[in-house]
Amino acid sequence: MTAPAPAPALEPVSRRRRYGVATTLTYLSLVVASLVVLAPLAALFLTSLKTSQEVSDGGALSLPHDWLNFSNYATAFTDGHMLQAFGNTAFILLFSVTGTVLIGSMTAYAIDRFEFRFKKLVMALFLVATLVPGVTTQVATFQVVNSFGLFDSRWAPVLLYMGTDIVSIYIFLQFIRGIPTSLDEAARLDGANAFTIYRKIIFPMLKPAIATVVIIKGITTYNDFYIPFLYMPSEDKGTISTALFRFKGPFGAHWEDISAGAVLVILPTLIIFLFLQRYIYNGFSQGATK
Numbered sequence: 001m002t003a004p005a006p007a008p009a010l011e012p013v014s015r016r017r018r019y020g021v022a023t024t025l026t027y028l029s030l031v032v033a034s035l036v037v038l039a040p041l042a043a044l045f046l047t048s049l050k051t052s053q054e055v056s057d058g059g060a061l062s063l064p065h066d067w068l069n070f071s072n073y074a075t076a077f078t079d080g081h082m083l084q085a086f087g088n089t090a091f092i093l094l095f096s097v098t099g100t101v102l103i104g105s106m107t108a109y110a111i112d113r114f115e116f117r118f119k120k121l122v123m124a125l126f127l128v129a130t131l132v133p134g135v136t137t138q139v140a141t142f143q144v145v146n147s148f149g150l151f152d153s154r155w156a157p158v159l160l161y162m163g164t165d166i167v168s169i170y171i172f173l174q175f176i177r178g179i180p181t182s183l184d185e186a187a188r189l190d191g192a193n194a195f196t197i198y199r200k201i202i203f204p205m206l207k208p209a210i211a212t213v214v215i216i217k218g219i220t221t222y223n224d225f226y227i228p229f230l231y232m233p234s235e236d237k238g239t240i241s242t243a244l245f246r247f248k249g250p251f252g253a254h255w256e257d258i259s260a261g262a263v264l265v266i267l268p269t270l271i272i273f274l275f276l277q278r279y280i281y282n283g284f285s286q287g288a289t290k
Contacts, residue, residue: 041266047259053255059212076247076261084236085243091154092228092239093221096161100168100217101210108172109198113184130166138230145231156231161221168213175209176202215273222269240265 006248039061047055049064049072052149076082111123141152150156179202187197225241238246244261247254 014154027211037109044259044262044266045100045270047257050256052254053251065220071262073258073264076244076257076264079257080243080246080261081238082240082243082264085238085240088154088232088237089239090163090220092161093218095158095222097214099162099219101213103162104213105203105206105210106166106198107169107174108176110203111169112173112176113194122159126166126169142230142279150231151174152232152234152237154232154237157221157224157227159219160227160231165217168217171213172209175206198206203289217268218275238285 004020043060046064048056048062048064049067049069049071051065054062054064111119145151145159148159150159183201184197187201192200223241226247228237228239229242229245232242235246244258246264247257247261
């Protein structure tokens with residue numbers, strides 16, 4: 001007689017059930033997170049296609065009567081002076097991001113490669129600077145900018161963006177620490193000085209970090225409202241963030257025009273992020289492992 005077959009183990013079944021529950025909860029959380037992110041964007045897009053009467057009578061997610069109503073976009077572009085605002089924003093972006101990359105990479109190179117007195121104190125002050133809220137120092141900052149004669153000029157936000165980005169220094173510092181010092185020593189044997197080593201060896205190897213800083217700093221500068229609004233009050237010096245404020249009046253706001261302008265503002269950042277998202281992900285992952 002043959003021996004009876006052993007009873008099937010219950011552990012694999014329970015394990016599959018737990019795996020199924022975990023998978024369901026994971027997808028459910030992703031769906032909820034997607035709805036939380038996409039619902040405001042959907043309401044923004046739908047509002048941009050409505051008339052002022054539809055905005056006042058309907059809800060945020062109510063459908064517009066005419067899906068081809070692009071008159072709000074034309075109003076936002078012309079009355080909001082969006083073309084001039086894009087030019088001012090591009091000017092500020094170009095100089096602030098370039099200055100941040102150069103200053104941040106040079107500072108990180110000096111901190112990592114050179115030994116000097118009070119080095120630990122400098123690092124501690126950098127850490128303290130990241131913990132101090134920027135609003136608490138705005139009175140002193142405004143007085144400094146005004147004393148330089150930069151108030152109501154496009155150089156005021158450029159100077160502030162370049163001088164207040166401590167995070168970029170830490171990003172570059174993590175990457176530079178992963179570059180072997182033997183490259184510096186070999187270059188010094190060939191007669192290269194510190195600046196030559198930085199320019200020909202260190203800086204070209206910081207491409208992932210540069211891409212990360214450019215994207216993070218670019219998006220932050222592009223979306224910032226407080227500094228351009230405070231330091232560039234003239235209408236001809238408005239950025240894309242302050243240009244939307246023109247549709248807010250004492251008797252209410254034209255939400256259909258503001259929504260159309262917001263869609264125009266979002267499109268460039270969305271397109272750039274879709275093309276460059278792998279650089280920022282790779283930059284963060286590589287910086288975390290160095």
